[in-house]
Amino acid sequence: ENKKKLITSILFVCNINSIRSPMAEAILKLWFEKKIFIDIAELERVQLIYGYRSNAEENFDLTCHSSKLFSDLESTYFDLIITFTNEAYNEVKTKTKTQDCEIEYIDVPDASQTTGNRQQRLDSYRQVRDLLIEKLKDRFSDYLLKQENY
Numbered sequence: 305e306n307k308k309k310l311i312t313s314i315l316f317v318c319n320i321n322s323i324r325s326p327m328a329e330a331i332l333k334l335w336f337e338k339k340i341f342i343d344i345a346e347l348e349r350v351q352l353i354y355g356y357r358s359n360a361e362e363n364f365d366l367t368c369h370s371s372k373l374f375s376d377l378e379s380t381y382f383d384l385i386i387t388f389t390n391e392a393y394n395e396v397k398t399k400t401k402t403q404d405c406e407i408e409y410i411d412v413p414d415a416s417q418t419t420g421n422r423q424q425r426l427d428s429y430r431q432v433r434d435l436l437i438e439k440l441k442d443r444f445s446d447y448l449l450k451q452e453n454y
Contacts (some may be wrong), residue, residue: 311447313341315382317374317392320348323415323429324388327436335440335448343382345374347392374399381405386443388412410439 314332316325325344332342374395384406387393393409400407412435418428441448 309383311340311383313382313384314343315377315385316342316344316388317385317396318344318346318388319391320346320416323432324412324436327433328386328388328440331437331440332444335444340447343372345372345377347374347395384408386410389414408443410443412436412439 316328318325325346329342329344332340336342374392381403382405385396385400386408387396388410390409393407396407412432415425415428415432418425420428
């Protein structure tokens, strides 16, 4: 197996950074504190709603969330770019093809597509949050193990 290079910076990219990317950013910032630089970008600009509430329940802080377009980033150099949609994956691949960075796609449903009453929508956001935690724990298990050994 190839020795993976150490990850010092991660960018999460989604079509619209209203749920998955801000949640993922908040989760990893809590886990890694300031040991890994984590940022997010979106393909289109939009507002964040239920993500705040479902994340606050787990102490993931989204209050500092600010939205920035992937196309506006001064630098797209990150060790790892994780996307949550096929569109974002393809856009990132095109824009970073001359760079040495890993690009991954993590399949997590978009909670904003949920219909129903407020409780049903909030439950959907919680499910997305929990799925993200599970997938990110799996993806970064080697880093999390190292952290516990400090």
